[in-house]
Amino acid sequence: MTTRQSVGRWAAVLAAAVILAAPDGSSGASNSEATGNLTLDLGGGVTMKLVLIPAGKFMMGSPDSEQGRQGSEGPQHEVIITKPFYMGVTEVTQAQYEAITGTNPSHLKDATNPVEMVSWNDATEFCKELSEKTRQAVRLPTEAEWEYACRAGTATAFSFGDSDSALGDYAWYTSNSGRTTHPVGQKKPNAWGLYDMHGNVWEWCAGLYGGYPNDAVTDPKGAASGTRRVLRGGGWFGNPAHCRSASRRYDSPDNRSSRCGFRVVVSVSAPGL
Numbered sequence: 001m002t003t004r005q006s007v008g009r010w011a012a013v014l015a016a017a018v019i020l021a022a023p024d025g026s027s028g029a030s031n032s033e034a035t036g037n038l039t040l041d042l043g044g045g046v047t048m049k050l051v052l053i054p055a056g057k058f059m060m061g062s063p064d065s066e067q068g069r070q071g072s073e074g075p076q077h078e079v080i081i082t083k084p085f086y087m088g089v090t091e092v093t094q095a096q097y098e099a100i101t102g103t104n105p106s107h108l109k110d111a112t113n114p115v116e117m118v119s120w121n122d123a124t125e126f127c128k129e130l131s132e133k134t135r136q137a138v139r140l141p142t143e144a145e146w147e148y149a150c151r152a153g154t155a156t157a158f159s160f161g162d163s164d165s166a167l168g169d170y171a172w173y174t175s176n177s178g179r180t181t182h183p184v185g186q187k188k189p190n191a192w193g194l195y196d197m198h199g200n201v202w203e204w205c206a207g208l209y210g211g212y213p214n215d216a217v218t219d220p221k222g223a224a225s226g227t228r229r230v231l232r233g234g235g236w237f238g239n240p241a242h243c244r245s246a247s248r249r250y251d252s253p254d255n256r257s258s259r260c261g262f263r264v265v266v267s268v269s270a271p272g273l
C-alpha cells in the first residue's frame, strides 16, 4: 500500500470513528473531524486537547554536522510511522494530573504548569487510569513518535530552523526560564500545533533507551532490552543543545525530578489495519 493510499484509508476510518463516537458522548472523549482534534474529559471541568498526527516517515536522529550533537543521536535512519495518532498539544499539567490521580507531586506548583516529580512508572500509571476513564487507548509516545511529532516535517536542529537564536520564542530553557517551569502553551507551537516540545520539562517516552539501528525501521518501539527509559526535548534547566529535536537522554523508570514530565498520545483504533 502506498503512503497516500494508507492515509486515505485512515481518513475513512477516522470519519467512521467520529460517527460512532457521536451519538451519546459517553466515552469521555469527543472528536472533531474538521480540525483533527480530540478532547478528553478528565472530570471536574478539566479537559485535555490532543491533535491528530498523520502517518508518514522521517529521518530520526541528527547528522554528524549538527551543532551540539551527541553520538547517541546517530546513526540517522529512516523511520516509517504507519498509523496516525493523537498527541497532547501540551505537556500534562498539574491540574490534569490531579484530576486523574488525586495528587499533585510537583515541586514547582501551579495548576497550569506541567506536572513534574513524576517517574516513568507514574506517567505510565496515569495513562492507564486515563484510558479507563475515557475508554481511549492513552499511552506515552514512543521515542520515534515523539521525535516525528517534534520535527513536524522539518529536518533541522529545531522545528523552527537550525539556529537557536529564536529558541526563546518556542521554549522555556535555561536562559529564559528563571529556573522554574511555566504554564504550558505560552510559547509558539510547532507546525503541527504542539507546544513546548522544546523545553519546559523533559518528556518521558514509552520505550527502552538504546542504540539506533543503521537501516530503516517501521514503527520502532525502542530497545529490545535494558531498563532505562527515554526522555526528550530539554527543559527549564536545559541548554539549547538539549532542546534540539534529536536530543535524547534517559533515566531509571522510578526516578522523579522537577525537570521531567510527560505528554500523552492516544492510539487511533482501526481493527483489521
Ligand SMILES: [Ca+2]
Pocket (backbone or CB within 6 Å): 091, 196, 197, 198, 199, 200, 201, 202, 203, 233, 234, 235
Ligand atoms: Ca517539553
